Amino acid sequence: MNQHLIILPILLPMVGALALLLMGKASFATHRRISVSLTAALVAVSLLLLSHAASGELTFYSLGNWQAPFGIVLMLDRLSALMLMLTAVLALGCILFASAGDDTKGSNFHGLFQLQLVGLNGAFLTGDLFNLFVFFEILLLASYALLMHGGGKARVGAGLHYVILNVAGSALFLIALGVLYGATGTLNMADMARRVATMSGDQAALVTAGALMLVVVFSLKAALLPLYFWLPRTYSAAPAPVAALFAIMTKVGLYAILRVQTMIFVDSPAAGGITAWLWWSGLATIVLAAVGVLAARDMRPLIAYLVLVSVGTLLAGAALGTTAATTALLYYLPHTTLICGALFLIAEMIGQQRGKAGTRLVRARRLHQRHLLGGLFLVAAVAVAGLPPLAGALGKLLLMQAAEGSERLWLWPLLLLAGLCALIAMSRAGSVFFWASYKGEVTAGKISRPQLIGVLWLLASAPLLVIFGGPVSAYTQATAEQLANPQEPIRQLLGDDPTQQIVLIQDTGESP
Template identity: 80%
Template structure:
């Protein structure tokens, strides 16, 4: 049975979602226990796959024994394993927090939560463009319902805009796939890469149009300027555990761009156009999101703009294209995702103890547990601003070091100014919440154990990524080197390497 373990990141949440949705009359306690157990199982499976990929092995699994490029092939490399463990860790912290009562404000929270995890994990594992679209849609369908969990005028309004924009993005995705399929005759990533490399003339122009359409779609998913205006309001209105999980949604767009750019369109004329778009859009996103951070008058909106700063940083690093730059952004990726997720949970805890003031940066009730909340807020603020000695500073330093020539003149000032904006904004928010004068009675609300466990689980990433900076940066550097060698992936995925035997999971170096 060991040959089927690669499918578990998809099967576990899929079966769990079906069970939770079918038996929705079960008690809240039972549903919470099952959902938490499913997330723990996904962390363990993702950790195993990370260890396998970290050993330099690439895993492939042909469903139904259909050979590529005709069948559905799952593939796991270092990048996929990194995204799987990041998603699993974020999901566990979010679901622990939700078990304190947020899940009971609507129906089917845990079933939809697992369905979204299924879509995310499937997108990270698939080797086929059409199935990438399918898993994108599964993720989005679940996110539509989770976004409006609990109801409310503001939440439903923001959710409606989110649905409309993503439906438009999905339509463009289908058009892009149709263009690419018409030009190449395949949707398998490896087979498409091989055929694109051999094209010229009108066919190459058609592929270029399809590729640029894809990048526009993925830029919308990643919330890259000028396609990011939907994100601040949407994330600020979402329930706290949902907003925390949504921190990985923008990284799904980044993953898709990295995958198609390094595997399908590497060393093609369109690669330069993609890099140019990502570079200038990434820099503009950093600049305008920094302004948004300073202008925010609500902590949730402030965190949403911090997510956008990280998106711009990651995209600018992707545009640099060098192995050092990709390795640096992949080191920065887990840090910014988990800390932004933790900040959404902390914002909810602050809101619960400030009465009607909520997370608005105005005078409100004095916090009942201001020392506990202040300590967690301080760690998250230092981490998200990129201050030493936490991993944000190291990730940005590695990225700035990877920039060469004129790129430094643009990237260095913007990253430093964005960090300064984050520091000023978080200092102002902390002053309002913990030091400013207050009005009204002190709220008697308390942080529950599940809420505290969820926040600490995510905040632990800040010191751990520093303590294990050597192994983590070594892994991300090796991931960047693996992405720089797409021909090895293409040969193995298409069965042109003896290391791959279709119809079963095959580990490189294993005898067939």
Template identity: 50%
Template sequence: MNDWLLAPILIPLIGGVIQVFMGYAPISLRRTLALITTSLLLVSALVLLSLAMDDQYRVYAFGNWQPPFGIVLVLDRLAALMVLLTAVLALFCHLFSVGGWDEGNRQFHALFLFQLMGLNIAFLTGDLFNLFVAFEVLLIASYGLLMHGEGTSRTTPGLHYVVLNLTGSALFLISVGLIYSATGTLNMADLARTVPDLTGADLRLVEAGGLMLLVVFGLKAAILPLNFWLPRAYARATAPVAALFAVMTKVGVYAILRVYLLIFGQGAGGLASLGMDWLFPVALATLAIGVIGALGAQNLKTLVAWQVVISVGTLLAPIALGSRAGISAALFYLLSTTWTVAGLFLLAELVANQRGSAGDRIVTAPAMAHRTLLSVLFMLGAVSAAGLPPLSGFFSKVLILQSVTSGPDLAWLWAVVITGSFFTVIAYSRAGSIVFWRTVDGHIESPPGLSNTTRVATGALIATSLVIVALAGPIHQYTDATADQLLDQNGYVNILTVETVGEDH
């Protein structure tokens, strides 16, 4: 069964290669094959989730070179959750794109699938250097996707995005070099076993490398002050690309969870909890700046882009505290916020297409077509994003607030999260009332209709908030078990005892 670990990588790789050679094929055929590919990816993600639920680690060693020397893929509960999160998101973003947003670039579907491949490598790899490779794969594809579409408005934010990520890649390479020079390994399980015994100069080298890694992952996650590139870049991207990018910041969050709980966790000796003292206040500041940005947003896409920043701060605050309850609550919130924000990006594009020259700007305009449907979807998405009952965003934030029971951390977390949620409600209420209800006299000539694929994709992503509420019990049990697995370093370190590729551990 360990061969299934290859499926989330091979499926988009093969699909992407086929798309490259089909650049001049009829677009209907390219769309059909793309949707088949992402559907198969979702099936493989569900298989991996079912395998991970027995709490066993599964390892696939390429070429039968066993860890720590060979390249390995590792499946645990966290990896399975992230692959499933991405697969669901990818399917609906791809479905939305076939409504016309994939036109103008013959390689749109190839780039889309290659980015999925990079994401899944990042979630499944058991090696720091291969995590770097995964980042490069997904980033190269994201550069092309970010520039997809007509117009030059994407050029400047796209350039900022490329330059910052190239800088982050250089720092990543330097940091893994420092760690390798002191430990002689980049296998995560081997590092978790080696780091606690470091002393002297080797300890200082790994400390420097670890802190540089935290900066790199912070850039990927878009934490303050490394997040000002994000709102403009995401707001200028086409709708399905911006929606898919909702998971990009979560790669940084995932990397922090994986590396700093496993390698620099409580058992890391002199490097235990490296950087976590700084992460908590930075996370709260990120949340606060995201709320301020949302209040000042002049269009819907920028509002949703700032919501991505808000979600990053809300995610990292409980993770930084390192408790089982906090990690579990963060993972629960991760599902809710990623799918909801993606749905809001798609919805903002639909609204813009129905408002003529007003687009998605938060200004009064003549009444749009399909206003009832779009306003209801916006209300559901806004309620979940802001954390109001009875949708999943509310339950997620309740779990986060309950994860801290005493001390100054309790006061800061409750104050910032509750205040931030209050002002987020104001930001969405302002935008919704102006865009949907404060209309002026006039007529929008020939607004485009809403295709079935765009309706289904947008509605399904926003409706996931209801699905998460309906399945809150099983999902919370899964995130609790995932937190337990993450905090148990010995379980992951034991993958070093692998003797054959086919064994389950």
């Protein structure tokens, strides 16, 4: 692997965002070609990094020739490579769909889109908590503008609510970092993990307080109950390609929780509190989100609540804390993210052909391409409800098998009932959209080729995750085993064990 490849997921969209923002007066066609090309290149780079990480080798990239724990370090392992690949695949489907015309409803869409990819990819690669905060702010700033792309009362209202909550979350994030830095003297994840493991007394209490504040912040990002109330309104108001990209935003919170839970605080007194919070909040999120799915009277909020069901499922799996549970949630993660993203795009295509009714679950005129849209909707509905033979069913089955003892009494019925609620809600929506219609045709709103390609690109994940289920599950199991061994990255990065082969790459191109 080329030594500088690890930084390309950040550099590519960063350079692209600057170029697109500076050439704001160029034609939309030019912006689209550049943005789609950059995102396709990001898919290729992410695939190379995934292939490299699959070998099990940890790779560190030291920026500015500053050695850890004093400098900025990027870390590539199996988990970060998986998240990079998932982000790139989702982003490509979204940008293709947006190129059908959604990008023309406001200014600087493609530049902001690339800027959000900078924040997402940086969050998945960074090896210290302060730069995690920095990349969080980058992706949030871009998301504020993307959310209100095209304007409108609903979007401005949802955007204001979203901004206020995230500003409060960012303030709490900084307070948590201050507490942890004061107690440990470092913000490098590996160095902090090494120091936390040896602390006791007042220092351990400070670390516990900082850890719990961090988990609250990440729970806000992941939209875990009781911090999820912003999500349905925000995702419902966002433009369809933006809402589809936002499907990965909650997974940033999940990623951050997994990273600090398995690496930094695994041996600290905070571990028990984190596990209890994730377990009970995750189960409660599943319950209330399932109720929201049944109560939704519009397709967009319905999909938003389906995202929340997946959030609760994933974080309840994280609370189990076993290798089997982590394997299951990582297998389920790509499926639910890409299918929910595809559903937002399908809902937009349906709404375009229903006139004033839009995506509301009311009778309207017949769809132009009801057979094509019906087929796409059916595949997505079966996938999101977790029905066999698609990957959602297998992911939930693996997660239920990972539960033990009393955990099964809680997790099994809730997952099955949530799946039933999703099936009922999607069946009702499909009946309204494709059967309960008036005579006559809508005169506009046919599906364009970029829209169809974008949706098919995302829906292809449903059968592919089944066809390649063996290699995918093997990768997720290896990822879970790697996360269960947090001492390995600590030894390799900080050099505690000189017998280990250290793979440390610097932006100067020279070995340390």
